Amino acid sequence: ERKAKDLTLGDLIGQGAFSFIREGRLRTANADVTVVAVKSARSKDRLCYRAFYREAAMLVALDENCEEHNPDGHPNIIKLFGVITRSRPRCILLEYAAKGDLLQLLKQQTKNNVACLVGSFLRYAVHISRALKELRRLRIAHGDVAARNVLISGDDVTKLSDFGLAHDVYTTTTYISSGKNDAEELLPLKWMALESLETRQFTCESNTWSFGVLIWEIAAFGEEPGYQNEIRLSCPRLVGILRQGYRLQKPPGCPDRLYDVMKSCWQEDPSARPEPVELEQKL
Template sequence: LTTGPLIGEGMFGLVRKGTLRTPEGELAVAAKTVRVEDPQSFGDFYREAAILVAVHQQRDGDCRESNIVRLVGLITKSVEKYILLEYAPKGDLLGFLRRFGNINEKDLLGNLLGYAVHIARALQELERLRIAHRDVAARNVLITADDVAKLADFGLARDVYVNTQYVRCNRPGVDELLPLKWMALESIETGKYTCQSDVWSFGVLLWEIATLGKDPCYDGRMQLSFLQMVGILRQGIRMEKPPGCPEDLFRLMRSCWRDVPDTRPTPEEIEERL
């Protein structure tokens, strides 16, 4: 592995573009490593590695059709430990949306919702493995050279690309940065994550797509504390319909944000509706 420029950075994790020399030739990769050598950072590193290995094995090594970022390899025996992932030259979906400029319904329903279909398929893969991603958001979706959206960031995620989206948890005995505005009510209250809580976050991802990457806003407020967020959601307040968003699409978002997890649509139902 030859590491190159930094392409993502946070308090706990670093991602560099790299070149991997293989018997078949050179391959561009994204090389993820920990920045701070502490138990939480290494725990996140090995958790991500284990999940990606499980996804890789479940597919018998054939990841060409997968909508989860492809694991190329792991480097764990050297001092610098790396998770090697396929390199996505178009970057993350959030940056892609914000560069889009103006949007019309044809763009939304034609191109951008295709990415949402890809991520609904990724959630189906994770559901089969009984894995909760815990941080489904536009910033954690990568766009490949072939224009396929892939779900990424299964461990170092909460800090690799963006810090401002995360709020420090204040549950007793828990010190953790959390993506509050993307989280299901039950996850905020209890710390419990499931495939259904990922569906809630997917609804926020749809809202991000419909607004071309605007920051989620509840009750007219961008910055919310842990307790404010719980209070707002408990009152039944949800994000408003984005300007120009088709009614059917907003209904799908709202269904993802139902209080009772089992009443939310499944990833298969989401794909069908999209």
């Protein structure tokens, strides 16, 4: 828990249906000032607060477990600086990533030499495979591994972020109502493993499926995934397509060996998918 008096809020740097994200300056115990990203619930309704507390609880648990092995946290997982829950606005204080998110960086690229450019971006995928290795050690399912949720620090290190709030920031074709149990719940269907689409359960193996889609995003320079020329798909429609054996097509210019890595992540049997350490080696 941090004290509100130690936080100075700056400019708004992101917003969505459920959250605001501002730049902030946090004064620490030794009087140093650290630039942070400040997430707060956008309104007081149930969905906003559910997303806020879910992410806060996950990040605190992750931080406590990581500290046992590395007091500074894992280098490829966004660092938690604290939470403010005893005053308004309630906030999650996170490491500030100066270069923004991977998705936007991919979309800015000029595709002159596709194979060379994809190769240069694969180091970011290697970083995230290391984050997934840490999540596997801790038995944590992220549930939304995607380029939009990968942040890049000022020293060009990628960090897995957004353990609960980021999904409200992006397009309506990215997050679609699940239509099950809670019609208001929005899920990243095209990044989800087949078994997660059917059961709404996330595992370390479903992280691997989503990671395959993240690699596809890198090879496609941030294009939105689509199946059979369809971008907006209902959950039953997508399950049917995947059950028939269809997978995302190889992006133009993507090396065959890289596409083979993607397809290995999308195997129907979760136990047949490669573990993060194997993916790191292949990449």
